[in-house]
Amino acid sequence: MFRVILYAQWKWSRLVVTLGTIAAFILPILSVQGASPLPASPMRAGEILTMVQAWGVLYPVLAAALGLLVAIATWAPDHRGRHVHALSLPLPRWRYVLLRFGAGLVLLAAPALAVLAGAVFATRFAAIPSGLQGYPVALAIRFGVAVLVAYAVFFAVSAGTTRTAGVILAAIGGVVVVQVLAGLANIHLDVLTPLQGALLLWPGPLAIFTGRWMLIDV
Amino acid sequence: MTHAIAIRGLHYRAGRSFEIPNLDLSVPTGSIYGFLGPNGSGKTTTIRLVLGLLRPRAGDIRVLDRPMPHDAPRVLARVGYVPEQPHLDPTLTVREVLRFQGAFYPTWDHAWAEELLVAFDLDEHRLFGKLSKGQKGKVMMLLALAQRPDLLVLDEPTDGLDPVVRRDMLAALLDYVSEHGATVFISSHLVHELERMCDWIGVMDQGRLVTELPMERFKRGIKRLVVSGAPPIGDPTPFSVLSREPNGASSETWLVRGWEPEMQAFFETGGASLQRVIDLDLEEGFVELLRTFRTPRREEVR
Numbered sequence: 001m002f003r004v005i006l007y008a009q010w011k012w013s014r015l016v017v018t019l020g021t022i023a024a025f026i027l028p029i030l031s032v033q034g035a036s037p038l039p040a041s042p043m044r045a046g047e048i049l050t051m052v053q054a055w056g057v058l059y060p061v062l063a064a065a066l067g068l069l070v071a072i073a074t075w076a077p078d079h080r081g082r083h084v085h086a087l088s089l090p091l092p093r094w095r096y097v098l099l100r101f102g103a104g105l106v107l108l109a110a111p112a113l114a115v116l117a118g119a120v121f122a123t124r125f126a127a128i129p130s131g132l133q134g135y136p137v138a139l140a141i142r143f144g145v146a147v148l149v150a151y152a153v154f155f156a157v158s159a160g161t162t163r164t165a166g167v168i169l170a171a172i173g174g175v176v177v178v179q180v181l182a183g184l185a186n187i188h189l190d191v192l193t194p195l196q197g198a199l200l201l202w203p204g205p206l207a208i209f210t211g212r213w214m215l216i217d218v
Numbered sequence: 219m220t221h222a223i224a225i226r227g228l229h230y231r232a233g234r235s236f237e238i239p240n241l242d243l244s245v246p247t248g249s250i251y252g253f254l255g256p257n258g259s260g261k262t263t264t265i266r267l268v269l270g271l272l273r274p275r276a277g278d279i280r281v282l283d284r285p286m287p288h289d290a291p292r293v294l295a296r297v298g299y300v301p302e303q304p305h306l307d308p309t310l311t312v313r314e315v316l317r318f319q320g321a322f323y324p325t326w327d328h329a330w331a332e333e334l335l336v337a338f339d340l341d342e343h344r345l346f347g348k349l350s351k352g353q354k355g356k357v358m359m360l361l362a363l364a365q366r367p368d369l370l371v372l373d374e375p376t377d378g379l380d381p382v383v384r385r386d387m388l389a390a391l392l393d394y395v396s397e398h399g400a401t402v403f404i405s406s407h408l409v410h411e412l413e414r415m416c417d418w419i420g421v422m423d424q425g426r427l428v429t430e431l432p433m434e435r436f437k438r439g440i441k442r443l444v445v446s447g448a449p450p451i452g453d454p455t456p457f458s459v460l461s462r463e464p465n466g467a468s469s470e471t472w473l474v475r476g477w478e479p480e481m482q483a484f485f486e487t488g489g490a491s492l493q494r495v496i497d498l499d500l501e502e503g504f505v506e507l508l509r510t511f512r513t514p515r516r517e518e519v520r
Contacts, residue, residue: 004321011309081305087271089322090295 006103013073024114031055032126045129056213067150116140220247222401228277238425252416253405260425261405298362302373304354308347323365331364352383372404413500440503441477442496460510
């Protein structure tokens with residue numbers, strides 16, 4: 001069962017997974033492009049760190065994009081068929097959901113491994129000044145976890161009906177509107193900051209996306 | 219008599235517009251049960267409730283002697299379902315669709331699936347989404363049959379298909395049923411098609427089951443009678459009078475249910491005269507039945 005679901009899902013998400021895997025491999029290499037092994041172009045440690053940090057912004061963006069697009073592709077055939085085929089299959093619904101979720105995770109393992117391969121390749125061939133170190137495995141694990149979190153969130157949202165998605169969007173919109181109205185009315189009410197903190201700061205569920213993503217660090 | 223499908227006191231409501239208020243329905247095991255009704259009468263909803271795709275508000279549904287939707291996975295492993303619209307993944311080829319479906323059914327018959335693929339003249343390399351409506355219908359029927367089900371639930375499987383495709387599909391269906399004694403629950407508004415193949419008939423309208431009986435009794439029992447010197451309305455009759463319409467001053471046309479030839483004596487003893495007994499085919503019987511079912515309801519509304 002898992003194999004046929006994995007194959008069907010691959011057909012829906014192969015473009016996203018392929019492009020995402022290529023991007024995930026290239027990103028670490030590009031992030032250390034200035035740290036050439038040639039002695040003619042030595043870069044100082046500070047400049048390397050600045051460049052690695054600048055490129056590091058793209059890791060969470062790539063992880064979120066991959067999670068979103070693969071989650072959408074995961075449910076796309078069922079949404080198109082209004083879930084009739086899936087519901088008429090002879091297996092419990094929770095098991096079907098797990099199979100779909102697992103197949104998406106297997107596909108997303110490719111870009112996570114590509115980050116690892118690209119990061120190992122980049123740190124091996126870059127001239128890293130003394131005092132700095134490469135962290136290819138840590139970066140790849142963090143990228144993998146970020147992809148997992150993004151995929152899980154968007155998988156759960158897109159598993160629901162259009163109505164569910166509407167309720168979620170309305171809730172988010174409602175918070176923003178309350179904040180704006182409070183600002184206009186000169187009422188001291190800050191809803192967004194605590195919400196942002198709860199989501200984005202540790203132990204918030206999206207904390208993995210924030211902070212510095214450094215392939216090379218002290 | 220055992221029943222492949224037994225529904226008791228089913229209540230389902232979809233929003234404010236549609237309701238199945240209290241449905242009792244029984245599909246005898248081994249029968250080919252035609253489920254007739256106009257568009258929007260509740261046939262597809264009933265089928266989806268039977269298969270556990272929708273949850274009822276109240277009532278009891280048993281399919282192959284198991285409660286639904288509680289035992290849905292076990293029941294669905296023994297049910298071949300052809301939905302009204304083909305809901306398969308359009309990006310898979312016919313071959314991939316077969317492989318996908320086969321992975322879920324322990325009774326899947328690979329050899330027979332291959333035979334049906336050839337018999338239905340399907341191109342295994344074509345994407346399901348690129349197939350014509352008739353070809354999609356054939357694929358759906360192939361999938362339902364190749365899992366060797368005990369019960370086939372077919373929701374307007376031949377709707378919109380050309381006669382050749384319809385004949386191929388129904389021939390394969392009848393071959394399977396005659397070999398395996400499976401039960402078939404088939405909904406359609408192609409009345410003539412059901413008339414040829416079904417041995418039981420259920421008629422649904424406005425979320426209610428109008429009637430349910432063996433096909434022969436249905437066809438034999440509904441007649442149009444031309445009566446002269448008709449007795450007054452309200453006199454007891456040995457059959458059900460569905461409607462009475464005057465034909466000029468001297469005679470009336472009666473639509474009756476439960477008619478038997480020996481009932482002719484009713485008119486003779488009452489001083490009336492039965493001039494003609496007109497046989498109705500299933501379609502005429504169906505239309506008249508719905509007409510008479512709806513008339514008192516309209517009056518109730520007024």
